[in-house]
Amino acid sequence: MHRPIYLDNHATTPVDKRVVDAMIPYFTEHFGNPSSINHQYGWEAEAAVKKTRDTLAKAINASPEEIIFTSGATEANNLAIKGVAEAYFQKGQHIITLATEHNAVLDPCKYLETLGFEITILPVQKDGLINLDELEKAIRPETILVSIMAANNEIGVIQPLAEIGKICRAHDIIFHTDAAQAIGKIPLDVQISQIDLMSLTAHKIYGPKGIGALYVRRRNPRVKLAAQQHGGGHERGMRSGTLYTPQIVGFGKAVEIALAELEQENRRLTQLRNKLWERLSKIKGIHLNGHPTQRLAGNLNISIERVDGAALLLGLQSIMAVSSGSACSSTTTAPSHVLTALGHSEKLAYASIRFGIGRFNTAEEIDTVAQQVILTVQSLQRM
Numbered sequence: 001m002h003r004p005i006y007l008d009n010h011a012t013t014p015v016d017k018r019v020v021d022a023m024i025p026y027f028t029e030h031f032g033n034p035s036s037i038n039h040q041y042g043w044e045a046e047a048a049v050k051k052t053r054d055t056l057a058k059a060i061n062a063s064p065e066e067i068i069f070t071s072g073a074t075e076a077n078n079l080a081i082k083g084v085a086e087a088y089f090q091k092g093q094h095i096i097t098l099a100t101e102h103n104a105v106l107d108p109c110k111y112l113e114t115l116g117f118e119i120t121i122l123p124v125q126k127d128g129l130i131n132l133d134e135l136e137k138a139i140r141p142e143t144i145l146v147s148i149m150a151a152n153n154e155i156g157v158i159q160p161l162a163e164i165g166k167i168c169r170a171h172d173i174i175f176h177t178d179a180a181q182a183i184g185k186i187p188l189d190v191q192i193s194q195i196d197l198m199s200l201t202a203h204k205i206y207g208p209k210g211i212g213a214l215y216v217r218r219r220n221p222r223v224k225l226a227a228q229q230h231g232g233g234h235e236r237g238m239r240s241g242t243l244y245t246p247q248i249v250g251f252g253k254a255v256e257i258a259l260a261e262l263e264q265e266n267r268r269l270t271q272l273r274n275k276l277w278e279r280l281s282k283i284k285g286i287h288l289n290g291h292p293t294q295r296l297a298g299n300l301n302i303s304i305e306r307v308d309g310a311a312l313l314l315g316l317q318s319i320m321a322v323s324s325g326s327a328c329s330s331t332t333t334a335p336s337h338v339l340t341a342l343g344h345s346e347k348l349a350y351a352s353i354r355f356g357i358g359r360f361n362t363a364e365e366i367d368t369v370a371q372q373v374i375l376t377v378q379s380l381q382r383m
């Protein structure tokens with residue numbers, strides 16, 4: 001059966017077969033509970049969990065004890081934001097975030113607003129980058145947390161983490177970053193960038209769904225977090241619940257592969273992305289959304305004037321799987337909040353496509369996609 005070309009790798013990715021192979025024994029053979037300290041089954045599972053903890057810590061230059069496993073980046077963001085709010089509310093009740101954040105950051109902030117916290121949502125510049133002067137100006141004595149994403153899930157824009165970290169540290173404010181789209185795709189270093197909390201997920205880098213992690217700084221400064229899920233006291237009491245060993249093994253393997261192949265893969269993806277843009281840029285009224293170079297290698301986000309976005313996607317549906325706006329909120333028909341934050345009119349924001357090129361895409365696929373988009377747009381423009 002013919003299936004459309006998959007170009008929605010920011011929504012999720014297929015699990016790499018090498019990752020599946022690493023996971024399988026942990027469903028059947030090494031099925032123990034990592035918390036069972038009295039027998040070999042538990043020790044085997046615990047050793048596997050430790051291996052991933054070490055891999056993740058190394059990937060971001062942290063210590064293994066600073067990695068807290070969660071069900072994904074949504075949970076990690078909730079734990080970071082609500083956990084800090086609850087632990088530090090006596091110090092202050094003001095949080096700063098960015099207009100282009102994922103809803104998994106914006107919605108916990110909105111929830112905290114109902115509890116009396118004040119949230120400043122900073123606008124972005126036309127290219128999607130944060131304005132560092134605006135960040136400085138927004139800081140108040142009662143600011144306890146700044147939450148700014150590492151890489152955007154729609155326009156791929158990479159924020160200047162080290163500069164943000166420097167500002168936060170100078171003002172003694174906790175810096176959280178949602179790195180769901182960044183881990184395994186760009187180098188991350190919590191020491192260089194002075195990051196205190198970092199959300200991670202496996203399923204954007206060819207790992208399984210349903211597993212993620214939160215990095216929680218333990219030294220200089222030690223970050224306090226109020227648990228949002230209580231129970232057996234797992235993960236140093238910050239996140240109770242039996243650890244999901246096969247998923248954790250898959251997460252570790254996915255990160256290991258992504259880091260080993262990072263430079264070479266980024267070069268390949270950049271070439272494919274540039275080739276796609278080179279072809280599409282000939283379309284009349286086309287715009288590139290987000291910073292032209294400070295973005296994820298596999299990301300291309302475009303808007304086309306005077307073309308109905310829904311009609312365009314419908315016309316392309318059988319050929320390629322892409323998203324308009326964010327797939328994570330694609331059940332809504334509202335225009336993407338990320339594109340409207342760039343200053344686009346609602347109409348232009350509607351006619352947008354997010355291409356997420358990934359590990360299993362080929363140059364031939366990109367040729368087909370470019371050709372089909374051009375043909376479909378031409379026929380819609382004629383209409």
Ligand SMILES: Cc1ncc(COP(=O)(O)O)c(C=O)c1O
Nearest residue numbers: 072073074102104153180201328
């Ligand atoms: C930037 C960003 N944050 C958070 C999430 C949510 O991650 P998860 O699906 O692991 O909960 C996603 C993906 O949907 C994302 O792209």
